[in-house]
Amino acid sequence: MSAVSPRLTLTVRDAQAVSGSTQAQASFATEGGRIGRDAACDWVLEGEGVSRLHASVRHLDGVYFIEDHSTNGVLHNGVPLRAGFPVPLHAGDALRIDAFEIDVAVSGASGTAVPAATQSWNHAEPCTLSAMPLPQQSQQAPLEHDVFADLGAS
Secondary structure (H helix, E strand, O other): OOOOEEEEEEEEHHHHHHOOOOOEEEEEOOOOOOEEOOOOOEEEOOOOOOOOOEEEEEEEEOEEEEOOOOOOOOEEOOOOOOOOOOOOEOOOEEEEOOOOEEEEEEEOOOOOOOOOOHHOOOOOOOOOOOOOOOOOOOOOOOOOOOOOHHHHOO
């Protein structure tokens, strides 16, 4: 039995938003790819708000990631991405690049869990502090002579 290679498929939700040389769908293998308006990109999206290199897709340890390189941003499930910080993509996710609403599909994925370092923090959840005690401050012996006493004297 042969293993199925993982594949990420991005599909523009509204086919009427697609014009010119823009393809309604792009598929990425584990090599990943680039998304933008430059003809050298793997998926060319024509739009005023699309940067030459708008985003890149990478595959690492069984998980696809998207990284924003743009001026106008990328929305991932309605949340703006921070430029230069890749986030994991999962089947059913939604992306928005300019006017393009994009559905995410992943096939043949290994099901590998997302590494903890790439999981995003949910700011709606309360932050809990560790139960570790604070380090004790060292007790210094009082100075015999006030070194600042002479500063006020005229």
